[in-house]
Amino acid sequence: MTTNLRAGPFLFARKATAEKSDIAIVAALSNDSSVPIVRDSSGQVIDPTTLYKKFGVVILRWEVSLPTQAGAHYTFNETVFDVATDLTSDVRVAYASCNGEEDEDPDWSEEDRNRLWSRLAQEHAEAPFGLMLHGGDQIYADDILQSHPDIEAWEEADHDDKDGFIWSRSMREAAESHLLNRYLDLYASKDIAHMLARVPSVMMWDDHDIFDGYGSHPNPKQESAVGAGLYAISATMFRLFQQGLAEDEPMPRGGVAFDAPGFSVVAPDLRASRTPERVMDEMSWQWLDAALAERRDGQHCFVMSSVPALGPRLSWVEFILDYVWPGTNQYEDDLRDQWQSRTHRKSWRRFLGMMVREIEDYRQPVTLLSGEIHVATRAEMLMKNGGVLHQLVASGISHTPPGRGYARMLGALAAVGEDPLIGYPITIHPPLGKKHRYISERNYLRLTRRDGKWYTDWEFEESGPNEEMMLTGQLRLDS
Numbered sequence: 256m257t258t259n260l261r262a263g264p265f266l267f268a269r270k271a272t273a274e275k276s277d278i279a280i281v282a283a284l285s286n287d288s289s290v291p292i293v294r295d296s297s298g299q300v301i302d303p304t305t306l307y308k309k310f311g312v313v314i315l316r317w318e319v320s321l322p323t324q325a326g327a328h329y330t331f332n333e334t335v336f337d338v339a340t341d342l343t344s345d346v347r348v349a350y351a352s353c354n355g356e357e358d359e360d361p362d363w364s365e366e367d368r369n370r371l372w373s374r375l376a377q378e379h380a381e382a383p384f385g386l387m388l389h390g391g392d393q394i395y396a397d398d399i400l401q402s403h404p405d406i407e408a409w410e411e412a413d414h415d416d417k418d419g420f421i422w423s424r425s426m427r428e429a430a431e432s433h434l435l436n437r438y439l440d441l442y443a444s445k446d447i448a449h450m451l452a453r454v455p456s457v458m459m460w461d462d463h464d465i466f467d468g469y470g471s472h473p474n475p476k477q478e479s480a481v482g483a484g485l486y487a488i489s490a491t492m493f494r495l496f497q498q499g500l501a502e503d504e505p506m507p508r509g510g511v512a513f514d515a516p517g518f519s520v521v522a523p524d525l526r527a528s529r530t531p532e533r534v535m536d537e538m539s540w541q542w543l544d545a546a547l548a549e550r551r552d553g554q555h556c557f558v559m560s561s562v563p564a565l566g567p568r569l570s571w572v573e574f575i576l577d578y579v580w581p582g583t584n585q586y587e588d589d590l591r592d593q594w595q596s597r598t599h600r601k602s603w604r605r606f607l608g609m610m611v612r613e614i615e616d617y618r619q620p621v622t623l624l625s626g627e628i629h630v631a632t633r634a635e636m637l638m639k640n641g642g643v644l645h646q647l648v649a650s651g652i653s654h655t656p657p658g659r660g661y662a663r664m665l666g667a668l669a670a671v672g673e674d675p676l677i678g679y680p681i682t683i684h685p686p687l688g689k690k691h692r693y694i695s696e697r698n699y700l701r702l703t704r705r706d707g708k709w710y711t712d713w714e715f716e717e718s719g720p721n722e723e724m725m726l727t728g729q730l731r732l733d734s
Contacts, residue, residue, distance in 0.1 A: 259285035261312060262442040264331050267499040268386055268455035271515040273323055276340040278455050279499040280317040283439055293317045294330040306501040310432045316499055336452055339383035342515040348702040350388040352626025353651025355395035365444055371652045371697055371716055372446035387454045390626040391461025391561035393497060394441055400466055402433035409481045418475040422484035431488045438496045457513045458497040459522035461561040461627060465489040470529025471592050509542025519550045522559035534602045551617045555709055563625040564594050564606055565634035565646040565681045567669035604675050614642045622726055626650035630662050631694040631713050636681045645726055647711055649700035656695040666692035686713050688722030
């Protein structure tokens with residue numbers, strides 16, 4: 256038998272220390288495939304665990320520990336994959352979001368769609384990334400709503416009629432097979448596959464990983480039998496393709512966290528328990544509170560918030576979209592999904608209050624990483640002790656950017672700003688070296704630690720890299 260690989264290998268970061276990096280290797284094979292031989296850096300053969308077996312596909316996982324040293328690698332059959340496991344000193348981290356778009360054109364060429372992935376792969380060959388963070392909308396799964404005639408009918412039905420649909424076995428199997436194959440095709444794309452096989456990932460989903468606006472739809476859509484069934488399938492595929500977990504392994508409850516020498520990543524789940532009235536349930540808030548408390552070590556903590564927590568006065572933006580600029584209403588759902596929405600203001604203040612507490616009370620450097628809005632920007636919230644909460648927005652790596660007029664409109668409204676916490680002003684700024692606050696180009700973000708200090712810059716599709724900005728030096732915690 257030969258190895259009939261459908262997608263993979265792809266890597267998930269578990270934990271990094273000064274001695275080793277714990278990594279999960281996942282691959283999807285055809286049912287008639289031989290099992291690949293996977294070896295760690297020492298040449299030891301690693302036995303796989305079966306995560307999933309359905310629709311002619313088998314998904315396997317190998318848990319490996321690679322040494323923290325130059326030359327660390329694993330072997331998948333006869334192919335050697337180098338992995339930059341040394342995260343103890345100088346480190347390069349990539350951050351990306353929005354890997355696709357709504358109603359994706361089937362004729363969209365892979366070369367154009369993945370142009371920034373290709374650039375990322377070229378960069379990695381020259382100066383390896385040790386970690387890749389995926390901030391949401393890793394896949395645009397919205398077409399799951401067209402995977403079965405009865406699901407299409409449910410989607411098109413009047414709001415009050417959605418509870419009348421049953422969730423049949425044929426609907427479930429059609430939707431599951433559809434989303435499985437969407438992930439397989441995406442992860443098999445050349446440049447995406449190149450990066451996922453060589454750079455361990457930390458991923459957290461957003462609405463399009465389920466379907467557009469999930470979590471913000473009122474009942475009965477979200478809680479109907481069909482809505483719940485679609486969510487369950489999306490959650491299974493999220494486990495497999497974004498966490499490297501089996502169907503029967505528990506869903507990350509509240510979020511995921513990753514620790515490395517000198518820094519950490521905390522990624523709360525802003526979708527699984529979202530409703531029109533809340534962003535997270537109380538158990539998720541408790542998880543976030545504990546995750547932050549466990550990482551009060553004075554080292555940099557990057558908090559991934561799939562939707563930006565620092566932004567312009569949202570009510571004004573919504574007014575513009577509704578009455579002044581109706582041609583941009585394709586972005587309306589995204590804007591109304593933000594922390595700043597009227598129904599989420601209490602949650603917004605709670606989230607920002609946690610960040611203030613970490614910086615002021617515990618002198619913990621924190622930076623927010625966000626995506627979702629299909630433009631790049633940055634923001635600052637000034638602390639009373641002289642510190643700064645930075646927010647860096649990178650979106651999207653594949654999504655077509657909105658028109659520049661839309662970005663300029665957002666920038667004009669951002670000049671006014673909104674300060675939900677009294678005494679903590681928020682300001683929106685251009686990426687360093689740029690003229691405008693919001694940059695309407697496809698992009699991804701780099702986080703670089705050199706000589707113990709953190710720097711950041713973006714890679715833009717048209718204009719290339721912007722000026723690098725120091726993060727560590729602007730956290731004035733000794734004031």
